[in-house]
Amino acid sequence: MQKNNHALVLFSGGQDSALCLVWALQRFEHVETIGFDYGQRHHVELSVRQDFLSALRENFHDLAPRLGEDHNVDLGGFGALGQSALTEEREITFNETGLPDTFVPGRNLVFFTAAAALGYRRGLMALVGGMCETDYSGYPDCRQDTLQSMQHTLRLGMEANFTIHTPLMEMDKAQSWQMGYDMGGQDLVDLIIEHTHTCYLGVRDTRHDWGYGCAACPACDLRAKGWQNWSAKR
Numbered sequence: 001m002q003k004n005n006h007a008l009v010l011f012s013g014g015q016d017s018a019l020c021l022v023w024a025l026q027r028f029e030h031v032e033t034i035g036f037d038y039g040q041r042h043h044v045e046l047s048v049r050q051d052f053l054s055a056l057r058e059n060f061h062d063l064a065p066r067l068g069e070d071h072n073v074d075l076g077g078f079g080a081l082g083q084s085a086l087t088e089e090r091e092i093t094f095n096e097t098g099l100p101d102t103f104v105p106g107r108n109l110v111f112f113t114a115a116a117a118l119g120y121r122r123g124l125m126a127l128v129g130g131m132c133e134t135d136y137s138g139y140p141d142c143r144q145d146t147l148q149s150m151q152h153t154l155r156l157g158m159e160a161n162f163t164i165h166t167p168l169m170e171m172d173k174a175q176s177w178q179m180g181y182d183m184g185g186q187d188l189v190d191l192i193i194e195h196t197h198t199c200y201l202g203v204r205d206t207r208h209d210w211g212y213g214c215a216a217c218p219a220c221d222l223r224a225k226g227w228q229n230w231s232a233k234r
Contacts, residue, residue: 006030006232007126007165008119011070013049015211015223016130016168018196019176021056022183023167024128025063027108032068034115044204045197046072048206054194059187073114074134108141109150116154116162122139125161132168132176144169174224174233198223 009025011017011033024031035049046089050070066132071151108131115127140146144166151164168176180188192211197204199213206212210227213220 005126006122006124007061007128008115008122008124010115011049011053012034012130012131013045013196014045014198015192015196016129016132016176018052018192019180019183020130020165020167022055022060022063022180022188024126024165024184025060025066027064028126030068031066032071032122034071034073034118034199035115036073036075036111038110044202046147048195052191054082055191057193058118059191062089062183066114069116073118075110086158100206106147108139112147112150112154112164119162120158120160126163126165128165128167130168131166134170134172171190172229173222174229179227179231 005028007028008032009017009021009024009031011021012035021031021033033053035046042143053067053070057067057095065123108129112127112129121123129147130141133143147164148164151162154160154162154164168179171179171201177189180192184191193209194211195213197213198211199216200217202212204212204213207230208215208224210224213223214225215221
């Protein structure tokens, strides 16, 4: 049975998807999560996401009753198709198009297809992702046009009333930190700092004001600058 008030969040364990999870919990009566193992270098995110889910249930009692099952999907081998710096041990560089070679071709399209297949079976018609055009707008599978087209394709291909939600689409990282504070105050900000992972290299032995990471890769740089810009305005 299709249930428009039930959502499935693409939850990687990163800052953006954690914000989207809380956003969904405040809007839908039932929310489930889905994560993907696609051979990513920062495989640590798959364990960190469990820490965040546990901490969320423990610290946000008003949201916990809406948080349902978590699903882990094995997409092993997919990352090798794109031969990206996100799935191989190599230096992160930018190619001639200006894209960082952390771009995994088709990743978000595959993620939404897999999520929709699960959502179809479980009646989860709202699919929520943390894609954003403002940061790294060159990622073609993060663009609003791409995801609107994907929504149309999923509706046609499965004859189901799927809706793709991207609450961060027009935000920069400073605005996303503010969004976290607006939704859950300092408690949620602290939860994101301590229990989410963004670093492409999977570094979690060094803690900064904004969280754990190498402080050198593009993902850490983006998160750190967003934190600094947000903190300066508080």
